[in-house]
Amino acid sequence: MTTTPARGAGIDRLNAIYRAGVLGRRPAVPADFGELERRAKKVSSAKAWAYVAGGAGEGRTVRRNRAAFDQWAIVPAMASAPGDRDLSVELLGARHASPLLLAPVGAAALMKDDSDLHIARAAAATASTYVMSNQGCSPMEECAAEMGDASRWFQLYWSKDEGLVDSLIQRAEAIGAGALVVTLDTTVLGWRPQDLNLGSLPFSRGIGIAQYTSDPRFQEIVRERLASPSEKPSVEVTLGAVRTLLDMSRNHPGDFWDNVRSPQPRASVETFLDIYSNPGLSWDHLATLRERTSLPVVLKGILRPDDARRALELGVDAIVVSNHGGRQIDSSIASLDALLDVRAEIGPEPTVLLDSGIRTGADVFTALALGADAVLLGRPYVYGLALAGQRGVEDVIRNVVAELDLTMALSGTRDVGSIGRGHVVESRS
Known part of the structure; x- marks a missing residue:
């Protein structure tokens, strides 16, 4: 597994872009999220955009995820910037080059053919851990083959068929996954008006299975x-x-x-x-995981402090504070707000990742300061995929990591472990 620390990533990225600018070349992938989103929408179909960019209900949770970050301001320390910074982090017994992991995104082929293979290669090229989606468009074995020994985890949706659950776990072990990430918040699909208004579900067309x-x-x-001799339904x-x-x-x-x-x-x-997801998923199901796999177990979709405590009592190795990017419940608590309550409940030791709402390197810095050990990036890299395939995903990753590095440099932090609550305050504006 490649774990080269991202030392000087910010300066290197600035130099690469500005030197290309001298030759009259502008980046194919915008450096700011707003323009990235606008351009990605232009090249996407209506159905693709509805699925990837859409949220649950009236979109309040999507907006709330972003508003939560706006409530915090970074307070930099002057004349204390180290010459080099170490962005690497230790997660579940393995060293990762940065605290930025790629979130599992289902049905990404809506945005680009062979989407998961593009993402897998980009993750390997940038030394970024890729959490392969259970709703992917290429088998996990093909994605792993593209990555060599680069770090990957696997997301699991708990099927109604327990034999299928075991089979997916065994395959994740066989491809060298570093963790099993069980998604808890999608036992049924949420109310997603943008998809519903188009009558569009990618899985019904065989995309993402x-x-x-x-x-x-x-x-x-x-x-x-x-x-089975049972009667087959007629199709108009x-x-x-x-x-x-x-x-x-x-x-x-x-x-x-x-x-x-x-x-x-x-x-x-x-x-x-x-059968893809079990609406009756319970803590009793989750308690069987230790007998079914030797992989580190991560539970994704935790928002309540009591659920976080129960997960740890069950013996899981990490949790992901996430509201599924605002795609499952309208008017849910923002993930960043939930992070504060969860961390207060379980203390500083357990491994906690944050998902939902991350757009920039400054967002990553804020999440780390408020108690996350690492974050999962979702929509931004999928927008990069839509614009430029593998290269687009790489550019988005490098931009976010570069901004994190520069924010650390300008805030006087030498490594990820030195980022703490003292580096942020609640904003007054």
């Missing part, structure tokens, strides 16, 4: 379904239905024309929609 169609247990379930034949069938066939493994003639793609989609 590659971890399933590549899984031996899932394939077994599909075969059993096809062999419309132009939209034909297009969906073609999408299913295109996104299913194997030859396109063979898939068009086969019931397999449709059966796979229907099976996925039936």
